[in-house]
């Protein structure tokens with residue numbers, strides 16, 4: 216079997232269905248995945264409904280209806296096939312479209328997943344797009360589906376490692392470019408917020424790459440721009456963003472940043488990246504590029520309104536878009552509040568990490584993001600660990616950790632550290648080297664930071 220065979224098999228299973236239920240996850244990848252599959256079913260005239268879950272687990276299986284519809288699990292399911300088996304679901308009742316590690320079960324459920332074939336930078340929305348395209352290569356909405364797939368891929372950090380999409384995910388972006396829904400901008404400054412962040416913020420918030428003298432220093436970013444004679448405002452007084460700059464201005468900034476980095480012996484390999492712009496969206500809005508669009512969808516999901524995001528992906532630029540913008544504003548405000556709380560309260564520094572317990576002050580869904588933001592203003596050599604309580608489970612504590620690329624280069628692997636530390640005490644963790652999370656029993660929170668500190672100390676080289 217090849218990846219293409221799997222995609223074909225899943226596409227046929229869906230085409231043969233009398234009705235479909237799409238079960239998806241509430242983050243940007245899950246929301247775009249759902250939008251792609253719903254559009255694919257609508258265009259194929261297959262009645263379809265969808266369900267969003269925070270995680271697929273025994274508790275949330277009850278949201279998967281017990282009817283005769285084909286259950287299409289997307290952005291989840293690969294690692295939860297045991298739950299489908301326990302429910303007694305048969306091969307012909309299920310199709311899985313995922314990018315997470317798969318589980319071996321007795322029932323041979325059909326699955327499209329690039330991961331076993333080495334496509335590690337292809338998220339569920341990307342695989343969903345390939346399935347939708349297989350269902351109808353002349354799909355009338357291919358450009359829109361490609362756009363959603365690129366948002367999902369970028370939202371799931373598939374463009375981070377290589378400063379741009381690669382492999383099948385890159386080909387999807389090219390499909391979108393052909394259809395006119397995506398513009399691929401090459402060799403741009405590797406930064407977030409190119410459509411909405413004022414220039415000096417865009418520069419000074421840069422953490423990857425870290426630019427000595429500019430990262431974390433808005434005043435110096437302003438001086439830097441003034442020296443290059445780059446106007447920060449338009450003639451009309453509006454703050455300019457990266458997207459507003461002409462090619463000469465962009466080159467001047469990139470050259471200036473490169474010089475500044477080289478002068479201090481920094482590696483400039485992460486200075487440039489590819490950006491994905493959506494020309495049909497209004498300039499200056501968060502829908503204008505893939506990474507800011509993904510943030511809006513994540514905000515909708517994290518504040519329990521994934522359907523708002525889904526409606527935006529399906530093209531709603533009225534009510535749902537206004538609500539999405541409001542979720543995004545709210546999301547950013549709470550994260551800023553959390554960051555300020557951490558900075559005001561201060562973290563407890565151990566030899567190799569720093570930690571803080573925010574209890575039930577902030578929802579667990581944003582604690583990791585707030586931790587990452589706070590770390591950019593703290594001692595970057597010590598990964599930050601934030602603990603918080605969960606409002607729906609008094610027995611558990613959520614642990615979120617963040618570090619940066621500079622520390623990963625020095626051997627730090629937060630996923631390995633949290634997995635080892637939490638499994639010893641009956642918890643569980645996962646994530647990436649740079650960002651990871653875990654759930655631990657509340658009675659084990661005492662001494663957990665010291666446990667992680669010891670593991671991190673051993674990782675440092």
Ligand SMILES: [Mn+2]
Pocket residue numbers: 244245290314338339371
């Ligand atoms: Mn995903």
